[in-house]
Amino acid sequence: MPKLLHALIVEDSEADTELLRHELMRAGYDPVCERVETADAMGAALDRQDWDIVISDYSMPRFNGLEALRLVQQRKLDIPFIIVSGTIGEDRAVAAMKAGAHDYILKDNLKRLVPAITRELKEAQVRLERRQEGERVQFLAYYDLLTHLPNRLRFLEQLEQIIADTRKTGQTAALLLLDLNHFREINETLGHDNGDALLRQAAEHLLPLLRRSDMAARLGGDDFALLLYPGDAQYADGIARRALETLTAPFEVAGFSLEVGAKIGIALFPEHGASAKQLLQHAGVALSLAKQGANACCVYDARHDPSDPRRLQLMSDLRTAIGSSQIAPHFQPKVCMRSGHLIGVEALVRWQHPERGAVPPDEFIPLAEKTGMIGPLTLYMLEKSLQACHEWHMQGLKIPVAVNLSVKDLLDETLVDKVEALLAGRDMKADMLELEITETAIMGDPMRALEVLTGLSDLGIHLYIDDFGTGYSSLGYLKKLPVDAVKIDRSFVNDMTRNDDSATIVRSTIDLAHNLNLKVTAEGVENQATWDRLAQYGCDEAQGYHIGRPMPGETIPGWVGGNSWKPR
Numbered sequence: 001m002p003k004l005l006h007a008l009i010v011e012d013s014e015a016d017t018e019l020l021r022h023e024l025m026r027a028g029y030d031p032v033c034e035r036v037e038t039a040d041a042m043g044a045a046l047d048r049q050d051w052d053i054v055i056s057d058y059s060m061p062r063f064n065g066l067e068a069l070r071l072v073q074q075r076k077l078d079i080p081f082i083i084v085s086g087t088i089g090e091d092r093a094v095a096a097m098k099a100g101a102h103d104y105i106l107k108d109n110l111k112r113l114v115p116a117i118t119r120e121l122k123e124a125q126v127r128l129e130r131r132q133e134g135e136r137v138q139f140l141a142y143y144d145l146l147t148h149l150p151n152r153l154r155f156l157e158q159l160e161q162i163i164a165d166t167r168k169t170g171q172t173a174a175l176l177l178l179d180l181n182h183f184r185e186i187n188e189t190l191g192h193d194n195g196d197a198l199l200r201q202a203a204e205h206l207l208p209l210l211r212r213s214d215m216a217a218r219l220g221g222d223d224f225a226l227l228l229y230p231g232d233a234q235y236a237d238g239i240a241r242r243a244l245e246t247l248t249a250p251f252e253v254a255g256f257s258l259e260v261g262a263k264i265g266i267a268l269f270p271e272h273g274a275s276a277k278q279l280l281q282h283a284g285v286a287l288s289l290a291k292q293g294a295n296a297c298c299v300y301d302a303r304h305d306p307s308d309p310r311r312l313q314l315m316s317d318l319r320t321a322i323g324s325s326q327i328a329p330h331f332q333p334k335v336c337m338r339s340g341h342l343i344g345v346e347a348l349v350r351w352q353h354p355e356r357g358a359v360p361p362d363e364f365i366p367l368a369e370k371t372g373m374i375g376p377l378t379l380y381m382l383e384k385s386l387q388a389c390h391e392w393h394m395q396g397l398k399i400p401v402a403v404n405l406s407v408k409d410l411l412d413e414t415l416v417d418k419v420e421a422l423l424a425g426r427d428m429k430a431d432m433l434e435l436e437i438t439e440t441a442i443m444g445d446p447m448r449a450l451e452v453l454t455g456l457s458d459l460g461i462h463l464y465i466d467d468f469g470t471g472y473s474s475l476g477y478l479k480k481l482p483v484d485a486v487k488i489d490r491s492f493v494n495d496m497t498r499n500d501d502s503a504t505i506v507r508s509t510i511d512l513a514h515n516l517n518l519k520v521t522a523e524g525v526e527n528q529a530t531w532d533r534l535a536q537y538g539c540d541e542a543q544g545y546h547i548g549r550p551m552p553g554e555t556i557p558g559w560v561g562g563n564s565w566k567p568r
């Protein structure tokens, strides 16, 4: 069968074109020829369609072979270009070949034409395959085959490029690391094919959020990264929100509708690191913070970075501070919403650092948990709280005190004995001590939590689930635990008069808890409007700045005396 050949003939003579066509047909080609004799016509023909070959005369009245060659080269087209001419001398022929023509044939020696064409077509094919192979190698090296997103290598190169770029432009950039929730479980339960499908969908969800100058990459496993350039904290936050939103919307996988969700860590350039490596590392620190805490998205903060030197200093300072007067509890009142009685106080640790001043608990509690200092700290808080409780008692005030337990305290096998000994040491009844345990601490190791909480409850201590609503436990599960009450997290309470979703969470938590015979404390009550709404929902107890701020133990009797909230 004749081989189809799209030949562009640059030639002023109709007759010569016919001759060429004839030659091609004789050699077994089925030529589709177009003749052009000006630069404009040739440019248009090149732009309109693909050509297998260009056969060009050398000199024509309005055009010439070298200009024709330039038009092909300008378009970066790799088409065999053969000059067929009657007038050309040897030095011109050499010049034409040097300029990039593939061959040069004399009109009176046309039998050379076909072998030249065949050879050039074959070589062009080889070049094409090499190019495609190169592109493939390039693709394999720089892209992720599953999602077709850039891979880690490409991402790092881009990040470095941008960092170099910002030195000239002075612009800022943001790096977001993103980790899908439950990916491993999904992969294991539904199989790797479905895991792959999920990753592809995740990539498809992320891409539309980005501008042309941004980049999404898959770094490996279920780790994705977004590079926003230019980008600042606010822009990054907006994109993170939208990413969380789109990844929380159900995914269709294997006929299931899966709610996946994600965690995001953000590092900003240049604020959080000067090199690609450091930015990536810091975004990773922020991501692990997001994985631990209540916020699905965290921005890097050196204070939470285990490798930050200031933090290391703080850690060693904390060691000496525990047991000294630098650390002491403050106490925040809790009142009964129906009677207005003071029904207890929560002990909140305060650290007055000799050089830094007050260090907030949210900064050093996680530190203490990581370094094993939380045990001594909790013990110290228990001692100091019971001591304060004892002193109030001596002044005729019976005020139970609630101490916060950390997730690490639940792992201490001797905790129950220690608490029992402390109570016995002061000859105090167990109902003067309450303990608060966060929902996430319990869910970390539910079996262990059940054991410890049962031990504490058996002593007669009342137990609260703290920060309720920020974890993933169901109230039904919590019912199996020997707890007496839940504290609704202050983020919902704070928000409930402005945000209907928060109000709904507060209200349904109160209803559910009551159905399970649990009392409900609302923390973070900051104003009368919130109080009124909580009262309307039937909330039992309230705590917050509206009632009283955390204060030193000595201040409590005065506060009680000068206040409408009375102890029972």
Ligand code: C2E
Pocket: 332, 347, 348, 349, 360, 361, 362, 365, 378, 381, 404, 405, 406, 436, 466, 467, 490, 523, 524, 525, 526, 543, 544, 545, 546, 550
């Ligand atoms: P938490 O247990 O949820 O404690 C309540 C936090 O809310 C306290 O912050 C308190 O000062 C604050 N707060 C009280 N009322 C209001 C209000 O009306 N509005 C607002 N915006 N906030 C209010 P603080 O003292 O900074 O403690 C933060 C967290 O640190 C505590 O959260 C608790 O998880 C942890 N923590 C504090 N003391 C201890 C402790 O002795 N041991 C352990 N393990 N953790 C502690």
Ligand code: CA
Pocket: 346, 404, 436, 466
């Ligand atoms: Ca608490």
Ligand code: CA
Pocket: 466, 467, 487, 489, 490, 523
């Ligand atoms: Ca709380």
